[in-house]
Amino acid sequence: DAGVIQSPRHEVTEMGQEVTLRCKPISGHNSLFWYRQTMMRGLELLIYFNNNVPIDDSGMPEDRFSAKMPNASFSTLKIQPSEPRDSAVYFCASSLQNSPLHFGNGTRLTVT
Amino acid sequence: AQSVTQLGSHVSVSEGALVLLRCNYSSSVPPYLFWYVQYPNQGLQLLLKYTSAATLVKGINGFEAEFKKSETSFHLTKPSAHMSDAAEYFCAVRAGGGADGLTFGKGTHLIIQP
Numbered sequence: 442d443a444g445v446i447q448s449p450r451h452e453v454t455e456m457g458q459e460v461t462l463r464c465k466p467i468s469g470h471n472s473l474f475w476y477r478q479t480m481m482r483g484l485e486l487l488i489y490f491n492n493n494v495p496i497d498d499s500g501m502p503e504d505r506f507s508a509k510m511p512n513a514s515f516s517t518l519k520i521q522p523s524e525p526r527d528s529a530v531y532f533c534a535s536s537l538q539n540s541p542l543h544f545g546n547g548t549r550l551t552v553t
Numbered sequence: 554a555q556s557v558t559q560l561g562s563h564v565s566v567s568e569g570a571l572v573l574l575r576c577n578y579s580s581s582v583p584p585y586l587f588w589y590v591q592y593p594n595q596g597l598q599l600l601l602k603y604t605s606a607a608t609l610v611k612g613i614n615g616f617e618a619e620f621k622k623s624e625t626s627f628h629l630t631k632p633s634a635h636m637s638d639a640a641e642y643f644c645a646v647r648a649g650g651g652a653d654g655l656t657f658g659k660g661t662h663l664i665i666q667p
Contacts, residue, residue, distance in 0.1 A: 445596070474654045484643065484657040497653070532596055539647075541587060542655060544596035 443467075445545035447533050453551045459521040462548045465514055466535030474542060475508055475518050476532040484532075490516065523552045555580040555646045559658035567666045572631040574661045576618075576644030579625065584646045586627045587655060588618055591641040600642075603627060614638070639665045
């Protein structure tokens with residue numbers, strides 16, 4: 442079991458640039474979640490998908506953020522344009538039905 | 554809507570002492586409750602879960618938690634702390650058995666004194 446795979450592990454970019462974070466969920470899982478972790482706000486749910494369909498994106502902070510899940514084995518979270526306040530660790534998690542979430546190791550994003 | 558409150562952002566115990574991390578929840582429907590652990594530069598790992606079966610739940614690494622509906626609590630305990638238990642611990646709630654995301658508490662940083 443390879444677990445949830447996220448790439449890159451670290452991303453450093455300049456303000457205004459586009460950032461794309463990638464996630465490969467555990468094979469067979471039908472729900473996928475994107476979380477953001479910061480010291481100030483803790484873990485925030487940004488968006489989640491069920492069977493590749495976005496169910497709730499109310500946690501997406503602004504229109505600069507977008508997420509896609511083109512198939513059951515891949516999802517992206519895009520920030521365009523990026524801002525320094527977007528600096529955080531972004532986690533992807535997947536689950537099957539109502540089983541517990543399995544988390545990836547995260548992408549640490551730094552926007553300068 | 555559901556929410557979780559973790560009392561104490563930092564808890565320090567001596568090696569071999571009892572660990573008690575507090576979690577109180579709020580949920581409009583019967584909740585599913587979880588404890589996760591996060592080691593530095595890693596993702597969250599499931600410790601244990603409560604899903605309306607036994608109220609005392611045993612997890613990995615010697616941890617357990619007890620669901621108390623009357624107190625809306627789900628405190629995490631371990632009889633004897635080990636140095637390797639030093640980490641960040643998160644309590645989380647989900648409304649019933651749905652496929653919604655988890656709502657997490659702010660986390661408690663557990664420090665183990667030698």
